[in-house]
Amino acid sequence: MNVLRFDSATQWTQAIASLWRDRLRSNPNLKICLPSGITPVDVYAEMSRSVRAGLVSFARSSIFALDEFGGLAVDDPGRTSRTLRRQLIDAVDLPLPAFHILDPDTADISPHCAAYEATIGDGFDLVLLGIGLNGHLGMNEPGSPIDSPTRRVELHDSTVQSSARYFAHQNLPRWGLTVGLKALLGAREVWLLAKGAAKAAIVRETLRGEIGVSNPASLLRRHPNAWLFLDAEAGGLLDAADH
Ligand code: PGA
Numbered sequence: 001m002n003v004l005r006f007d008s009a010t011q012w013t014q015a016i017a018s019l020w021r022d023r024l025r026s027n028p029n030l031k032i033c034l035p036s037g038i039t040p041v042d043v044y045a046e047m048s049r050s051v052r053a054g055l056v057s058f059a060r061s062s063i064f065a066l067d068e069f070g071g072l073a074v075d076d077p078g079r080t081s082r083t084l085r086r087q088l089i090d091a092v093d094l095p096l097p098a099f100h101i102l103d104p105d106t107a108d109i110s111p112h113c114a115a116y117e118a119t120i121g122d123g124f125d126l127v128l129l130g131i132g133l134n135g136h137l138g139m140n141e142p143g144s145p146i147d148s149p150t151r152r153v154e155l156h157d158s159t160v161q162s163s164a165r166y167f168a169h170q171n172l173p174r175w176g177l178t179v180g181l182k183a184l185l186g187a188r189e190v191w192l193l194a195k196g197a198a199k200a201a202i203v204r205e206t207l208r209g210e211i212g213v214s215n216p217a218s219l220l221r222r223h224p225n226a227w228l229f230l231d232a233e234a235g236g237l238l239d240a241a242d243h
């Protein structure tokens with residue numbers, strides 16, 4: 001995994017957005033998988049500005065939501081699909097049919113997940129990921145098989161607790177649907193984004209600990225084209241040898 005470290009969160013945001021614009025220009029049909037969460041918020045805002053400024057276009061690309069919480073009201077603003085709509089999709093020129101979401105309220109979840117995989121087709125060109133405090137990728141918690149498909153998953157207690165920051169209520173979701181590790185690890189390019197001091201310990205573990213499913217993020221060290229973007233705080237427990 002290539003590690004890119006930035007002195008400030010602003011530089012971190014600008015660098016990710018700049019590379020993303022580059023990827024869209026090189027391949028306007030870019031097939032992208034995107035997380036919600038706090039980490040990418042500024043990147044999405046910068047990409048929205050870039051589209052408004054005419055610097056780049058999502059018009060021919062497609063975007064797949066990485067995951068979705070189950071057990072929430074259809075209009076809960078904390079749903080990942082709603083968060084992505086607010087933060088990026090509704091602010092750029094992506095045609096709405098090219099935004100693909102997982103529906104946890106569907107009557108039959110297995111065929112729905114299989115259809116999502118079929119729509120992904122030959123794999124993602126680019127996947128952006130945040131990193132969970134326990135190393136989860138999307139809702140692929142520690143212990144998820146490396147060949148896991150898009151599926152229903154139960155969230156670990158620590159993930160349930162830390163999701164409280166996404167919701168204005170205490171009805172925290174305990175399960176969800178997620179793109180599996182197979183499609184994430186099989187993507188042509190993966191960007192793992194980490195920002196802030198809270199992520200420093202798991203970032204160090206991801207780079208220095210054992211590679212294995214007990215820390216899903218560590219599996220990206222075996223990926224041929226994975227990049228870890230760190231601001232100074234997220235990289236705060238690394239030493240020079242980790243560059
Ligand atoms: P965050 O979430 O971006 O809100 O920190 C990342 C994650 O837990 O996957």
